[in-house]
Amino acid sequence: MNEWPFFAVKNLGFAYGKTVVLRDISCELYPGHFYGIIGPNGCGKTTLLDLLAGCKKPASGTIRVQGRPLADYSKRELARQLALVPQEFDIGFDFTVEETVMMGRHPHIGRFQAPTAHDWNKAQAAMTALGIEGLAARPLSSLSGGQRQRAIVARALAQDTTALFFDEATSSLDVRHALRILNIARNLARQGRMIAAVIHNLNLAAAFCDYLFVMKDGRLFTQGEAAVAITAEVIAEVFQTEAEVGWNGFSDSLQINYRYFDAA
């Protein structure tokens, strides 16, 4: 573990008007890790990501990025440190895949400068990593959901940041595409990046994340490695669902089985 956390969050709180969505969140995130944020709908996961990404301003508490308060960063400086892959993605106008991926280079290119060869290489490499280099000239609206989501991940990769946030980035994808994107994220973490992903599928979270934050009602319920954070007790408490958690040899990870049916 690196000595300094990339993110240091202390007593973070947030409210929409008078509705409190987050209270008293404290955590530290280090490079080289794949963090998972799990919890029921409406527990504040996405809000937490938004706060970390600087899209929202905390009502209380502090966030430090590499030791420096988040509020001191300009949007541009921050965008060189972290990238966000949103879940649903709606582009107002019909840009091509390449144009969209190139937008990831925006924080690195001066206002009236043209992209350099380095920028083009980064964009190209990101598209290749996602297997969409053949779609470069296609407009986004002509792509399938899976292709489009890969284009958005490629855009975040092209941004070339230490931290990458995935906000349910794989929820709408089929299993093959979801696994492909999660494996890319996992490899990035191994190469020293910091990944934080909101994931709804607990099996995927247990398999891919090496540290999990479990949230409930705007608070951190528990945190730790999958074996600690994903247990039958935690699932019963947080999701009000009966489950059985055990090691699965085939998937080589902790896996959860749910009790699907109501007792007759």
Place this chain on the structure above:
Amino acid sequence: MLVTAIAAVIISAGMGYVKIGAFDIIRIIATRLTGDASFSNGISETLPYVLMDVRLPRIITAALVGAGLALSGVIYQGILLNPLADPYTLGVSSGAAFGASLAIIINISALGQVSTPLFAFIGAIATLFVVMRLSSFEGQISAQTLILSGVIIGAVLSAGISLLKYLADEQVGVIVFWLMGSFASSSWPGVPLLCLSLFAASAIAFFYGRDLNIMSLGRRSSDTLGVETARTRKILLVTASFVTALCVSVSGIIGFIGLIVPHLMRFAVGPDNRKLLPVSILAGATLLLAADTLTRAVLPAEVPIGVLTALIGGPFFGLIFRRKQRNGSHYE
């Protein structure tokens, strides 16, 4: 495009009751610019007067207003993420119309000729201010609340205009005529102001061109891509609305230019605002000038320009839209 726009200015300057050849026009302008009378040797003495004092102010105003409306259209569509947005979406036109109607009905003549445009401008800017106040929450302005606020304020102002028309008696004709837009009363004093603000607004828009592209990904994405979304949005909104207010106050409400020009140009050059902005400005200028020349010089009687742009623009836009759909391109 630039050549087309300049050619349009020269050709339309020649058209009208008195025909003037293109070469003569250039000679007359050269005379004025250089002060050297030898350029216009052999040209009748009334021609320079017709050209410089009657036609050119109107032509240049029409071109500038067309450019301004197209520019604002691109900005509004980009910021509101809504291809249906146009310079009037936020109710700026209703504000201007209300101001102008008020000036006409209470017959303000203290400021002479400029009182109607001045009131229109004040009305437009006041509307913008109210709409932006209404739609901002904790320093953020969302596209949807902006459109909604614009519709609300627009509805209230429309009712106000109806009331003014009802109270206006014989002046109702003046109000209606103003609302439909016209360049007939354009004169030189308005041109530098219009020119200067259009220049400034274009510079601001070009400055934020790439940011505007990225803002079409939505606020969360643009924020994390290093765009100061909230601030950029406000700056561009105020810029576009200022230009619209100025355009409306000199020419009345001219529909469709701000809506269709950005669309047509997007078909041609794609959605990248860095290309879209300049071509739309030039196309807007050319198109509105052509429409104004049509009503001034070609048609037997002068049709209000706002009516003409909608009458021609609507079907034309429909045609292109259909063709685009048939070709299988998605257009949302």
